[in-house]
Amino acid sequence: MKKHFYFLIILISFVSCNNENEIDSSHQIKLKFTHNWDGTSLSSRDFSVFKFVNQNGEKISIERLRYILSNIHFINGNETYTFSNYSLVDLKNGNEFAINLPKKITSGSYQLKFTFGFKDIDNIDGVYQDLNSVNFNVPSMLGGGYHYMQFDGKYKDSNNQDANFNYHAIRAVDRSDPNNLKFEDTSFEVNIGTISIINNAEITIKVNIAEWFKNPNTWDLNKLNTVLMPNFEAQKLMRANGKTVFSLGDVSQ
Structure with a gap:
């Protein structure tokens, strides 16, 4: 009887250790997104100030x-x-998200x-109430x-006057025939690289x-500034430039 009892204790201990290992x-x-302008930290505190200069030489606020x-x-x-969920990153409260x-x-x-962005399969009109409430819809x-x-x-235009830019990225649409819209999915996948996970991790x-x-297309704000949403070619240029925006920072474990 004692042998059976000791065997049961050992078995329970073994299972318990295995469960602990599984938990461990x-x-x-946690993914932490930090924002910068060519290495200079950027946050909402830097908004509404002509603080940055783009690749084409225009001062930007x-x-x-x-x-x-x-x-x-x-x-x-x-x-x-x-x-498969989505997140709206809004740089209005500091530098990080x-x-x-x-x-x-x-x-x-x-x-x-x-x-x-959204792949076409997820870019369903009107279904995301939180985005509807903050005017993130496309007409x-x-x-x-x-x-x-x-x-x-x-930005400061060619006459050094303040001018507006609205760099808005959406699914590209060709409106050559308003009755037969043609679309191109201009969302893109970002590959941050390979990360070794050994513990709870904060990935920057x-x-x-x-x-x-700037990369690969030098953007001239004097030519491409507003009304970019219906501009089929401009949307494709944005997609190309966006692929170098994101990169891996520190990994804390």
Whole structure:
């Protein structure tokens, strides 16, 4: 009888240890987005001041910056964690924006990817009430759905006068025939790189706003400043420039 009792104790201890190991191998992940202009920290405190100069030489004052991130993926050879929700990043309260992932992930090396904006399958007109309430919708004449980004401010034009810019990214729409709109999904996937997860982690993603104006297309605000949403070619240029905006920063574990 005693042998059976001791065997039961050992078995319970073994299972308990295994459960502890399973818990220890699952980690909470926080993504922290910090914003900069070619390395100079950028926050809402820097808004409405002609503080930055773009690649084309125009002085810029930023007044609003908000954008959508969706479909976060942690991918390795054995397991993929997908977080299909979206987040509206609004740079109005400081420099940082954080996303606490709702599910823990196990230890391992992962590629971190996410989508800037909404893929067409998710860009459904009128369904996201929080975005509706903050005027993030795209007008029906442009196909509906939602903005990917609203980036507004002023620049010094060729006469050194203050002029407005509205660098708004949406799904590109060709309105050559208003009765037959043609669309191109100009959201894009961002591959941040490979990250080794061994513990609870805070992953910093650096967001260089200056890249929207320079790589690979040098942006001339005297030519492309407002009314960019119905500009099919301008939307494709934005997509190309956006692919160098995001990069991996520090990983704290």
